[in-house]
Structures are given as C-alpha cells and as structure tokens.
Amino acid sequence: MIVTIDAVDPCLCVYPLDEWEIIETKLRALPSLREENRRLQRLLIGNAVDLELDGSGRFLVPPRLREYARLDKRAMLVGQLNKFQLWDEDAWDAVSAADLAAIQQPGAMPDELRDLIL
16 A cells, blocks of 8 residues: 545645556656646655554554644544545544535535435
C-alpha cells in the first residue's frame, strides 16, 4: 500500500499499489512547466510512503504523515472507491456532519446525484 497526504482534506490517502500506479502515471503525464502541476506532484509523490501490513494486518504511519492528518489516538479508515482516507476521528466526525448538513439543504444536490442515493 501507498500512503500520502490528501491535498484537499486534512487526512491521508491510502492506495492499493495498483491504484497508486495509476495516480503516479497521471501525475507524471502532467506538463511540468506549470507550477500548480509541480506543486501537486511534490505534495503527493514527495509525501508518498510504501507501507506493509504486519502479521496482524496493521501498518505504521510515519510521524510526518501522522502530524499532517493530526492523528492522535483514534482514527477512522474510510473507504473512497479506489482508495481509503485515514482521518483523525474527531475531524472525520466534523466533516461528515458538515457534509450531511450540506447535502440536506434544499436544492443542494443535482438530480443525477439523487439517483445514486440508495
């Protein structure tokens, strides 16, 4: 697995190796003369760490990445289709509550997204 920072949210992204290789290929294909591309490459690739599970299915997150995501004692591993996000539990609770409140506002969700709700 590969873990790196999430460039948008205060959490970590945990990718299976095959999914990370897709991301890496896309990042490599970006024009390197654009500063925003170089910035994203530095952040995602520069912070990427290869992790292995121990015999109990655990992995050790390096201190630098734990600090970025403010991981303390309790964490949430949240599935996100092709990856997982690793959040501090309190931060996840706050973001989750805010997201739920936002989509419950009248007119906040387009019809094509309403069709996805099961």
